[in-house]
Amino acid sequence: MPYVIPAPAPVSVPVVGRAERFAVNRVYCVGRNYVAHAQEMGYTGREPPFFFIKPADSCLVVEPGQTAQLPYPSLTQDFQHEIELVACIGQGGMNIPAAEARQHIWGYAVGLDMTRRDLQGEQKKLGRPWCIGKTFEAACPIGAITPAATVAAQIESAEIALTVNGQPRQHSDVSKLIWNLGEIIEHLSRAWLLKPGDLIYTGTPEGVAAVRPGDLLEGHVGGLTPIRLQVV
Numbered sequence: 001m002p003y004v005i006p007a008p009a010p011v012s013v014p015v016v017g018r019a020e021r022f023a024v025n026r027v028y029c030v031g032r033n034y035v036a037h038a039q040e041m042g043y044t045g046r047e048p049p050f051f052f053i054k055p056a057d058s059c060l061v062v063e064p065g066q067t068a069q070l071p072y073p074s075l076t077q078d079f080q081h082e083i084e085l086v087a088c089i090g091q092g093g094m095n096i097p098a099a100e101a102r103q104h105i106w107g108y109a110v111g112l113d114m115t116r117r118d119l120q121g122e123q124k125k126l127g128r129p130w131c132i133g134k135t136f137e138a139a140c141p142i143g144a145i146t147p148a149a150t151v152a153a154q155i156e157s158a159e160i161a162l163t164v165n166g167q168p169r170q171h172s173d174v175s176k177l178i179w180n181l182g183e184i185i186e187h188l189s190r191a192w193l194l195k196p197g198d199l200i201y202t203g204t205p206e207g208v209a210a211v212r213p214g215d216l217l218e219g220h221v222g223g224l225t226p227i228r229l230q231v232v
Helices: 035-040 098-104 117-125 181-191
Strands: 012-014 021-023 027-030 051-054 059-061 068-070 083-089 105-112 140-142 159-164 167-173 199-201 216-221 227-231
Touching (some): 012 059, 051 181, 083 159, 083 216, 098 105, 098 181, 105 199, 105 216, 105 227, 140 227, 181 199
Parallel strands (some): 027 199, 059 140, 068 227
Antiparallel strands (some): 159 167, 159 216, 216 227
16 A cells, blocks of 8 residues: 555564564553552552553664663653563453453563653643653663563562663562552553553562663563663
C-alpha cells in the first residue's frame, strides 16, 4: 500500500536464542509498584495500581553484548533511572483474570523507565498531565527478551539491580512487587485491550537517582540478559 510519507520502521527487540525479533506494539508502565520506592516518593501502602503509556518509538533497544548510547534529554536538570522487569505480551485480551495472566506473557526483559523528574514534578504541581516527564526519545531502554518458558519458575523471585559507574544504586527482588505480574495484567486489561507485542514495565524498586553524561548504567534481573548503557 502506498503512503504519502514513508512509513516508520517497526520497533523490534532481539530474542535470546532466536533469529526472529519481537515486534513492539504499545509500552505500558506501572507506577510506584515497590513499597520502598513508593515511600521514597512520598507515598505508602498498597494503593490501587495506576498506569501510563510511552510510545513504541521511545524504546531504546540494546542489542546483546553492546553498550547503547543513551542521549541526555532536553529541558531537564534531573534525569533519573528506574530499573524494571519488563513482561512482553504474546497473547492479548481484555478482562484477563490474574490466575490466567501468565499464559499471556511471551517473555521477559530488563528495561529502564527513564524520567525527566523535574519536569514531571513541575507538571504535577500545576495539576497538568506529566507525560513530558516520562515520554521523550530513548525514554524506555530495553534489552534482549528471554522466552517465558526458560525463566518462568524463577522470575517472580528474581534479583533486580542497577549500578551506575560500578556503584550500587538500586537493589531488590521481584517478589517485592506490590502488585504481582498476574495482578498487573488483570488490572491493565480492564482498561485496555492488550495485544501481542505490548510491553509492560512492572515498576521500579527504591534508589532512583539522577545520572549525568558519561555515566555508565548496568541493569540486571536474575536469569535475563543484562542491559548496559552510557549516558551521552
